[in-house]
Amino acid sequence: MGKPISSHVPCYCAVLRKAVRRVSVLYDAQLRNTGLKTTQFALLGELGRHRSTPPTMNELAEYLVMDRSTLGHNVRPLLRQGLVALKPDAIDGRTRRVTLTAKGAAKYANAKASWRKAQQEYEFLIGKTAAVSLRNALEKLATSGAH
Secondary structure (H helix, E strand, O other): OOOOOOOOOOOHHHHHHHHHHHHHHHHHHHHHHHOOOHHHHHHHHHHHHOOOOOOEHHHHHHHOOOOHHHHHHHHHHHHHOOOEEEEEOOOOOOOEEEEEOHHHHHHHHHHHHHHHHHHHHHHHHHOHHHHHHHHHHHHHHHOOOOO
16 A cells, blocks of 8 residues: 555544545555445445435435535436436425435445455454454544534
């Protein structure tokens, strides 16, 4: 993954951003053969968890802790590829829900082996215990509702 970060940076946000870029490179490299980027894989996975009640774009943005315009940018290629679809809400036809298509579910399932390799590589780099502890701490932060 290149040279380690050599300078001590006291800013939590700056260090997290650097780490996210490094980890994204690792995951994108493993997912490259699937035709998905890490963000697309995560988006398909989130939609898979909400198959029984597909989210609106706003709900999906909230689940992913992502602003609406960035989500739109990430959803468009998946729409073009037929991996997701926008369907009218059953009650309010003006509201559109983002659904995972059968093609999208298959693409996600096929990409899971590459994702698992990325997970294993990440755990090897920082150690399984550290990886699990960090994931738990970051999950707590991501779901805290802090702005």
